[in-house]
Amino acid sequence: MKDAIELTDLEGATLVQIARSSPTTAYAVARTFADSPSEFWSGSAGAVYPLIKRMQTRGLVLGTDGADGKRARSDLSLTATGDAAMRVWLLDAKRAAGIGFDPLRTRAVHLDLVTAAERDAFLDAVREHIATAARAPVWPDSPRMQAIHATVMSARKAWFKALDALLRSSQ
Amino acid sequence: MKDAIELTDLEGATLVQIARSSPTTAYAVARTFADSPSEFWSGSAGAVYPLIKRMQTRGLVLGTDGADGKRARSDLSLTATGDAAMRVWLLDAKRAAGIGFDPLRTRAVHLDLVTAAERDAFLDAVREHIATAARAPVWPDSPRMQAIHATVMSARKAWFKALDALLRSSQ
């Protein structure tokens, strides 16, 4: 009985990026994270290059020399093991159902520590930032991803509305 | 012109916990994180004790000897600087408005990589997990926090419904 290959979320997301656009480069994978609307992963070289090297060592990623001139390039693709591990990560419903990290939720539960005026000013500012973010044209990507992103932003606005009503009504 | 004191989210949340229940102990703060419904912070001793020590060094937290018998205890409270820093962190609307990390969103955008049957089975399992989590009595805490948590879970269910409809309709 072999152990399942456990991947962190960044590892899983990296394998998915490689699967999506192989042959691709570590640079391109890093750019995808840096350009994503989530500020959660920086997509820095210091994170992505070592991570891909580790996954090559584990036999999940294959790098072949793809230089066409003088410039070095390693063309990445998934091995069969890597593809399987990626699918296990992607379809992990239990992890997917977890509530993750939300910087607003983390703060909202503690707004009773400030004055009503401070709280209301905070909520106004958050609403404004959320509205701006929803308007901003992120991701020059597929209509499919745009549609999913739209559900995220719309749900976020709806949640904010409910939260706002609840918090303002607190004495 | 003095620099604003920048806090990580774990640092901010720790200061808030101390403010909420001072005098309190590092152990109690760690327990709060461990018991919270978010799996994001483990609340391990290895994270919390060094963090509080750092904040004592920075003059944000004060620890006074609170031993009443043989057992060591450090009673924690915020300094004036710590209280101010906590408020700046708590009322940081820009950071609060960020979308954070959501393990479902991270996966949802890539479900076109699997078969329709795999995708549908995944969505069924996620729905079940979300429903279970919403039913579970977490947080033996105030009605106020319960109410906020309820808005989180309800919004999550609504978002899932929209996402589910969108993804299943994809060919």
Add this chain to the structure above:
DNA sequence: ATAATCATGTAATCAGTTACATGATTTT
């Protein structure tokens, strides 16, 4: 008496951040 909980911390390890460094190619 034993087990659980309170309370403190450290050690080894892993993973991510910013910043730096190099050089090729492409765009303006």
Add this chain to the structure above:
DNA sequence: AAAATCATGTAACTGATTACATGATTAT
């Protein structure tokens, strides 16, 4: 000609994880 982008990586640092370690107090 200069600036931007492609592409590779490393170094120093910070912070979080698991696991370990100790001992006091409280509950069963």
